Amino acid sequence: MKLILISLLVLGLTGLAAALLLYLIAQKFRVEEDPRIDQVQEVLPGANCGGCGFAGCRALAEACVKADTLDGLLCPVGGAPTMEKVGAILGLAAVAADPKVAVVRCNGTCEARPRTSEYNGVRSCRIQHNLYVGETACPFGCLGCGDCVAACQFGALSMDPQTGLPVVDEEKCTACGKCVKACPRNIIELRKKGPKGRRMVVLCVNKDKGAIARKACLSACIGCGKCQKECNFEAITVDSNLAYIDPEKCRLCRKCEAACPTGAIHSVNFPARKPAEPAAEAKPAQEAKPAQDVKPADTAQTQEAQA
Amino acid sequence: MKQLIVSPAPHAHSGDSVRKNMLLVILALLPAYVVSVVEFGWGALITALISVAACMLFEWLITRFMLKEPSHLDDLSAILTGLLLAFNLPSNLPWWIVVIGALAAMTLGKMSFGGLGQNLFNPALVGRVFLLISFPVQMTTWPRPLGFATGYIDAETGATPLYYLKQMIKDGDSSLISNLPSLTDAFLGAMGGSLGEVCALALIIGGIFLICTRVITWHIPVSIILTAALFAVVTGLVGALPEGMSTCQYVLYTLLTGGMMLGAFFMATDYVTSPMTGWGKIIFGIGIGLIVMVIRTWGAYPEGMSFAILIMNACVPLLNRIRPRRFGEKKK
């Protein structure tokens, strides 16, 4: 009993002494800082993802405190609510920005894009991209090694084993842009989420001539320009055999989708139009569900990519 | 045309593998093991078997139930760790102590760092030192080499030559010289000591085999042995030796007794815990040679090979900052 008491006492006193010492040193060497930086950092998500363009949340907080206006300063993870809180602390008006989401602009599924060779190197898109065209004949399309999945800090990306393509979980995606940088083929784009998450997008980045692109992939954009003619709002441009929908101009009329001969244009998060053709139309709306179903396999793949 | 396989260059491989290297080290250990079985009998057989089996079991359990990974037993590294651990134990050690040693080696020494290739310290030596500190009496009660018929637990025990060497220098008592085995006996392994360390001849044969098959390089063994020998020569020259013991004899006893040969050829050259570059390896060897002699001469323990290697293991990350000479770099 006495032994226990002595050891408790000794340990306790040592701890107290150390704590006191630490406290004194912390007081002595304290750096004077604008207390608002801490307050701002408090409301930031703390993921340190760098999506804002700064080295981390603290750096963004410092930038916010220094700035005269919050224009151009945005935490993509927290979005508008977070910036409002930051604005409230600093007494500045938060600038509203449209929420964005990562979009994988390739729909070269295993059926649409036949495999022409077997890649036997490291499971890394970047290495495969530097080596050759990839396992399919499309030199622009997704390589399927999951560099983007490995880069995502929020678990918003996963590989769909059915299609061999990455799937974005829109709930989790914070549009930090890590995956955009990770993809060696610039397939992923940060696009406006759109009202109710509804948007139109060309799921292809192939700039080859129509015939070549089509030969490599059935769902490639062949640059035919039909969508451009169909569009009443000049939202669609066709540049080097590739159509692009400007999210600012698009009014979500969905005419282009019907006009596209290869099905490269997709409407996302719209309610099913006709019950007659549910397979093609309803798929994007249900995207979240299959993504959850395939979780275990995905995590395995992610680990593989990280290893 | 069928699908071609595409991968980055090179498309050829030497055919070397982790398994092959481990197998060659195990093969190189066999002569020394045969000698210990001949010298220490059943104890040597049982201790080694228990140690190997326990190491394999613990690695399997950890990979299977804690890491939930496929088992890596087929790379033979667990067997090698088990064998090396046994080589560093007295052959009459109770079986449950051997199992505890194996547990410490695999958990503290290897798997807690992330498995093969990640560990900072030599797992077998972590196991041995763990036992040495936990069970000092059992770990320093060495059986006498009485031939194959020797039993396991009931072996006759005695001190090792190193103990006498140390006392001799400490007290300047030349009467202890008679307790030492003859140099021939020391060379062939007829003396007390840990299971695998006694026969210098067999260990040297194994070491040369490893150097010839390019499993290890000459740097570490040569630098350890030369440093230790030099230290012994200096000890002799300053007149620390009692009468009746020449410098030459002392140098040979230094090299042939204790764990010197086992340590220099097999323990210190462990891939994972030794430096990567030639100069790094040489400094590593010199460090081990110095520390082991310091411990042998002034330390509390009669033998210091395990401690010397573990201490230098800790310096390896630092030694790895030494770069190999780049192509085209001017010689200094």
Added chain:
Amino acid sequence: MNTFKIGGVHPHDNKQYSAHQPITECPLPKKAIIPLVQHIGAPAQAVVEKGQQVKVGELLAKAGGFVSANIHSPYSGTITKIDTTIDAWGMKMPAIFMDVEGDEWLPEIDRTPDVIRECRLEPKEIIDKVAAAGIVGLGGACFPTQVKLLPPPGKKAEVLIVNGVECEPYLTCDHQLMLEHGEELMIGIQILMRALSIDRAIIGIEKNKPDAIARMRELALKTIGVEVKPLKLKYPQGGEKQLIDACIGRQVPSGALPIEVGAVVDNVATIYAVYEAVQKNKPLISRVMTVTGASVARPGNYSVRFGTPLSEVIDLAGGIPEDTGKIIGGGPMMGRAMNNIDMPTNKRVSGLLFLPESESRRVEPENCIRCAKCVTACPMGLEPYLLSKQAQLQMWDEMEQHDVMDCIDCGCCLFTCPSHRPLLDYIRMGKAQVGGIIRARQAAKK
């Protein structure tokens, strides 16, 4: 016997399949595709038009910059279009398409087999002829040869080193060239010595080619200033820096060119092309390539004109073997695996190697056991284990500090790794990244 000082490995040389097979002419194709990028540097600019008739040896495209090379027509016929084609790695490249009609040569090209020894041209004239003929280093890098012959101001060439090493396993085209065209090679060497105004040349040959050493020695006896140096068998002896080290014992400093130590290195195939260009007015329109592999029906050394589809060369060698898993353009150490065989032959392809499926796949990598075999094997004295880890962790600055830019892509690290780790894959990726960072920094400075 001499060799380079640091690192190196000993792969099985596997030259038995195609060694001593006489050089065979490949028949002309009906349609040819001539790529405009057959060298390092800027693509050549086409100077012909659709529908134009050309003869063998006529200029098709002229060099697109200082580091670039002319491309001549290997065939007579009609240009059908100038478009893009797919290379052996599935990427697009610009090319001239031709219908081959007959085999009509430009009159100034000497097609007789006579050996012309006399050369009274001035260095400047020789270099101009080499440049006009579109000659590039045929050892693999395809660096335009005339650039090497013009040392930068303040630098002086002292010795010409002739690369007859052929350290890549399987390949035998240079070996056969030395056996069959030794005399022409000697004249080519003398021409280059004249162009560089030097009086010393060393031919480096690995000792697994004793007949080539004997043949070249016999010829060297009659030639002033030329010496044959047998070299120990070790890969990558054919690497430029390693060969200089092996032949004259000087090490080219990091980031410098061979001229820094007074050496100019040229491959035997390049020298043969120089002979043909200077003495016979024949531009570089063909090369000898090895088609080989354990199960190839007729492995051998084939002389092919550029633009012949690879598939026709393969047919000549007996078609693609049944068990093929991988087709490699070049040797197994540095060659690139192809994903199709529709590509035309060009200056870059020194060989076609068919590996059976059983040898085509990599072994699953294990943990690094820090055995330091990659450090021992690296001929540049780098630390591959460290660089590959840094590349995985995207530590580009640290990679630069550890001299990743010195890596010569030889593959010794991956070849020797007992854990089968893809060291070079990561290092190569890191090198590309670091190279980009360095270029960006230099651009920013300017």
